[in-house]
Amino acid sequence: MIFITKVIYLLKRLSKYRTKLGNKKKATIKDIANVLNISPAAVSKALHDDSRISEKTKKAVKQVAKNLNYQPNHLASALRKGKSNLVGVIVPRTNSNFFSSVIQNMEEVLNRKGYNIIITQSNESYKKECANIDTLLFTQVDGIIASMANETVDLSYYEKIKSKGIPLILFDRGENDLNVDYIGINDYESSHMIVEHLVNQGCKRIAHIGGYKHTRIYNNRIRGYIDALKKYHLPLENELLIESNLTTEDGREKMQQLLNLENRPDAVYVAGDYAALGALQVLNEQNIKVPHDIALVGFGDEPFTAMVTPTLSSINQQSSEIGRLAALTFLEHAKKDIVTQSLNKQILDAKLIVRESSKKHI
Amino acid sequence: MIFITKVIYLLKRLSKYRTKLGNKKKATIKDIANVLNISPAAVSKALHDDSRISEKTKKAVKQVAKNLNYQPNHLASALRKGKSNLVGVIVPRTNSNFFSSVIQNMEEVLNRKGYNIIITQSNESYKKECANIDTLLFTQVDGIIASMANETVDLSYYEKIKSKGIPLILFDRGENDLNVDYIGINDYESSHMIVEHLVNQGCKRIAHIGGYKHTRIYNNRIRGYIDALKKYHLPLENELLIESNLTTEDGREKMQQLLNLENRPDAVYVAGDYAALGALQVLNEQNIKVPHDIALVGFGDEPFTAMVTPTLSSINQQSSEIGRLAALTFLEHAKKDIVTQSLNKQILDAKLIVRESSKKHI
DNA sequence: TAGTTATGCTTAAACGTTTAACCAAAAAAT
DNA sequence: ATTTTTTGGTTAAACGTTTAAGCATAACTA
Numbered sequence: 001m002i003f004i005t006k007v008i009y010l011l012k013r014l015s016k017y018r019t020k021l022g023n024k025k026k027a028t029i030k031d032i033a034n035v036l037n038i039s040p041a042a043v044s045k046a047l048h049d050d051s052r053i054s055e056k057t058k059k060a061v062k063q064v065a066k067n068l069n070y071q072p073n074h075l076a077s078a079l080r081k082g083k084s085n086l087v088g089v090i091v092p093r094t095n096s097n098f099f100s101s102v103i104q105n106m107e108e109v110l111n112r113k114g115y116n117i118i119i120t121q122s123n124e125s126y127k128k129e130c131a132n133i134d135t136l137l138f139t140q141v142d143g144i145i146a147s148m149a150n151e152t153v154d155l156s157y158y159e160k161i162k163s164k165g166i167p168l169i170l171f172d173r174g175e176n177d178l179n180v181d182y183i184g185i186n187d188y189e190s191s192h193m194i195v196e197h198l199v200n201q202g203c204k205r206i207a208h209i210g211g212y213k214h215t216r217i218y219n220n221r222i223r224g225y226i227d228a229l230k231k232y233h234l235p236l237e238n239e240l241l242i243e244s245n246l247t248t249e250d251g252r253e254k255m256q257q258l259l260n261l262e263n264r265p266d267a268v269y270v271a272g273d274y275a276a277l278g279a280l281q282v283l284n285e286q287n288i289k290v291p292h293d294i295a296l297v298g299f300g301d302e303p304f305t306a307m308v309t310p311t312l313s314s315i316n317q318q319s320s321e322i323g324r325l326a327a328l329t330f331l332e333h334a335k336k337d338i339v340t341q342s343l344n345k346q347i348l349d350a351k352l353i354v355r356e357s358s359k360k361h362i
Numbered sequence: 363m364i365f366i367t368k369v370i371y372l373l374k375r376l377s378k379y380r381t382k383l384g385n386k387k388k389a390t391i392k393d394i395a396n397v398l399n400i401s402p403a404a405v406s407k408a409l410h411d412d413s414r415i416s417e418k419t420k421k422a423v424k425q426v427a428k429n430l431n432y433q434p435n436h437l438a439s440a441l442r443k444g445k446s447n448l449v450g451v452i453v454p455r456t457n458s459n460f461f462s463s464v465i466q467n468m469e470e471v472l473n474r475k476g477y478n479i480i481i482t483q484s485n486e487s488y489k490k491e492c493a494n495i496d497t498l499l500f501t502q503v504d505g506i507i508a509s510m511a512n513e514t515v516d517l518s519y520y521e522k523i524k525s526k527g528i529p530l531i532l533f534d535r536g537e538n539d540l541n542v543d544y545i546g547i548n549d550y551e552s553s554h555m556i557v558e559h560l561v562n563q564g565c566k567r568i569a570h571i572g573g574y575k576h577t578r579i580y581n582n583r584i585r586g587y588i589d590a591l592k593k594y595h596l597p598l599e600n601e602l603l604i605e606s607n608l609t610t611e612d613g614r615e616k617m618q619q620l621l622n623l624e625n626r627p628d629a630v631y632v633a634g635d636y637a638a639l640g641a642l643q644v645l646n647e648q649n650i651k652v653p654h655d656i657a658l659v660g661f662g663d664e665p666f667t668a669m670v671t672p673t674l675s676s677i678n679q680q681s682s683e684i685g686r687l688a689a690l691t692f693l694e695h696a697k698k699d700i701v702t703q704s705l706n707k708q709i710l711d712a713k714l715i716v717r718e719s720s721k722k723h724i
Numbered sequence: 725t726a727g728t729t730a731t732g733c734t735t736a737a738a739c740g741t742t743t744a745a746c747c748a749a750a751a752a753a754t
Numbered sequence: 755a756t757t758t759t760t761t762g763g764t765t766a767a768a769c770g771t772t773t774a775a776g777c778a779t780a781a782c783t784a
Contacts, residue, residue, distance in 0.1 A: 026526075028739095028740055028741090029740065029741065029742095030740075030741095038763075038764090039763075039764050039765075040740085040741080040742095041741095041742080041743080041763085041764065041765080041766095042762080042763060042764075044740095044741065044742060044743085045742090045743090045762095045763085048742090052761075052762060052763070053761095053762065053763075054761080054762060054763085057762080057763085071499060071500065072500070072740085072741080073441070073502065073739085073740050073741070074500050074501055074502050075437050075440050075441040075446060075502050075739085075740080075741090076441050076739070076740035076741040076742085076769090077740075077741050077742070078437045078741090078769095079435070079437040079438050079441055079739090079740085079741075079742095079768095079769050079770065079771090080740080080741045080742045080743085080768075080769050081741080081742070081769085082769070084437060086501070093462065094456040094457065094462045094465070094481075095456065095457055095458065095459050095461075095462030095463070096457065097457050099457075100455065100456045100457030100462075100483075101457070103456065103483075104483060104485070107482075107483070111493075111497070116480065116497050116500075116501055117480075118478065118479075118480050118481075119456075119480075119481040120469075121462075121465075121466060121469070123466070131473075135473070135478050137433060138433065138434070138436050138478075139436055139448070139478055140435065140436050140437050164388075164433075277669055281669070284671070304666045304669060304670075307639055307643070307666060307669070307670055308669055308670060308671070309646070309670070309671040390769095390770055390771085391770065391771065391772095392770075392771095400733075400734085401733075401734050401735075402770085402771080402772095403733085403734065403735080403736090403771095403772080403773080404732080404733060404734075406770095406771065406772060406773085407732095407733090407772090407773090410772090413731095414731070414732060414733075415731095415732065415733075416731080416732060416733085419732080419733085434770085434771080435769085435770050435771070437769085437770080437771090438739090438769070438770035438771040438772085439770075439771050439772070440739095440771090441738095441739050441740070441741090441769090441770085441771075441772095442738075442739050442770080442771045442772045442773085443739085443771080443772070444739070
């Protein structure tokens with residue numbers, strides 16, 4: 001009898017609360033506490049399955065929470081706990097398959113551990129990148145995972161992240177000098193694979209449209225290209241090694257530059273797929289047979305490489321694995337409460353995907 | 363003299379604070395207050411240029427803030443003010459040029475007004491979409507801008523957003539029933555433009571590989587296609603109207619289905635570029651001349667449409683404008699403190715970009 | 725000169741959680 | 755029967771801001 005009156009009493013309190021809230025204000029831990037006549041602290045503990053709270057109370061709390069449509073206020077708990085459970089991501093752009101795939105896999109791993117990600121794009125602009133860093137720091141992210149813009153040479157803004165004491169993890173476009181964790185592929189070896197493949201196809205004059213030398217990954221690709229040429233006793237000529245921003249447009253220009261040479265190359269290795277596409281367009285337009293007259297290899301394995309005519313050989317960069325590892329690396333840092341940056345490099349092996357554009361004999 | 367001692371005194375306090383903080387803990391408003399011997403409230407007001415604070419104090423506060431490398435704690439202010447200055451974005455995927463361009467423009471407008479955006483991807487999955495909504499609500503976003511997954515038919519989760527009292531704005535893939543703001547293009551008219559263009563090229567049997575009928579935009583494209591056929595007295599045959607999920611793979615399949623017909627079409631209008639690409643691949647593989655034997659038109663004006671052979675005619679969806687308008691619409695809602703959802707549709711005119719795949723006579 | 729107003733702050737409470745420290749009552753141990 | 759331990763909580767402070775309300779002091783007004 002007493003039990004029943006109590007239940008009725010509680011139901012009354014509850015419905016009173018519900019009408020009072022009237023879908024207007026969000027229910028808080030305090031509201032739940034009031035309904036059950038216990039302290040907010042007890043509610044908080046109950047919701048977190050604290051061992052010092054009885055099963056009965058936990059059940060009741062969860063029931064009332066559901067009824068009041070309670071949603072924890074993330075801001076409050078983040079403020080109190082000193083962490084936001086947000087991870088900031090900076091990429092040059094999202095509309096490349098590589099970056100969007102990296103992000104997707106990162107998100108998957110991080111979501112599972114209760115983290116959300118804030119994605120920002122630098123559009124390859126250093127200024128935008130700095131703004132993004134400010135934005136992310138302002139939002140109190142618990143860490144930042146980034147791939148640097150092409151333009152970026154000044155690292156002071158990244159030092160700012162480090163000095164804030166939150167983990168910074170770089171992928172793809174990174175910098176040794178920053179002394180932080182890095183996940184990427186073996187660019188130097190990839191160049192070797194490409195040159196070796198082209199040599200096997202019978203190519204003798206291999207050109208390279210590379211990225212900016214000041215960017216580590218492109219520098220490594222260039223070094224790989226040079227060393228591989230040496231290895232196969234091929235001529236290393238200045239006119240065959242061109243620096244580019246690797247956009248489609250610039251790919252066109254640099255290809256034209258190669259075609260204007262007295263002594264044309266019989267193969268071109270382009271350090272990015274978009275630029276390789278530009279190169280291919282120029283070759284197609286001028287009826288230069290690919291791969292017969294000039295073989296072509298790109299870098300990145302963007303989906304369109306399998307769509308163009310002829311299909312474009314390229315390097316697969318293991319985007320999913322990079323995303324997964326970057327996320328796991330962050331989680332490692334997040335586990336320990338003392339932030340210790342370490343130059344821990346995780347270098348993955350890339351795969352050469354041979355397609356029509358470089359298959360001389362079938 | 364007194365002035366100088368005071369300055370020295372302050373400098374001492376400051377340096378004491380700096381070493382105390384020692385790059386360890388972040389400086390707060392309270393630290394600044396302590397250095398200057400004023401109240402935290404005064405500091406807060408000074409930083410916000412409150413008129414009740416003297417210029418002298420403001421200057422001093424800002425100077426000390428800079429020296430201590432003070433960064434406002436966004437979580438605290440968000441908690442206090444009851445708003446996070448975060449806008450949630452849900453898109454089916456980011457690696458399509460359309461969505462990434464929408465996002466980029468949205469971001470630009472919102473950043474200028476002090477908002478940051480959290481991007482989430484549904485991967486066309488209803489379940490992921492629901493999880494994303496929960497995530498965003500949990501993160502206390504001030505509003506959500508979304509484009510729905512293909513799978514989504516149940517709108518209860520979106521109702522959940524509305525019931526939370528934060529603005530919801532849909533773009534591209536929206537739903538009338540939700541009764542919220544919507545920004546998109548005129549799909550019905552776009553179909554008309556395409557059919558008209560194909561008729562002008564002399565096509566007589568025009569097929570349509572469309573999206574799911576239950577999605578409003580695809581339904582509109584289908585209706586536009588049907589009505590345009592009527593207008594030009596062309597045969598409307600069931601076998602020429604196919605429903606698809608519009609992936610590249612499905613585009614291949616559905617194209618093959620059309621090729622298997624007794625009476626093949628002489629033009630195919632595909633409601634999405636990726637599916638159109640699949641269709642093109644099948645046609646190229648079987649040496650069916652495009653546009654001579656079969657003309658082809660896609661939808662979306664993805665960059666690759668200008669890369670493939672032959673280049674693909676398509677509809678430009680005004681991504682930048684959509685992003686801009688979605689952001690502005692959110693800001694409109696954010697201005698007024700009372701949230702009032704309205705079915706305010708902003709429909710933009712799309713542009714048909716004619717390329718090789720549908721140019722029969724040049 | 726008294727009264728009013730403007731200036732430039734301070735005080736204190738609030739936002740919603742979390743958590744260390746404490747405590748009463750019940751259960752177990754001696 | 756007394757002490758100890760366990761159970762199931764409570765209290766109060768804290769996280770870093772913002773803001774309404776209050777209050778001296780200075781400056782103007784009549």
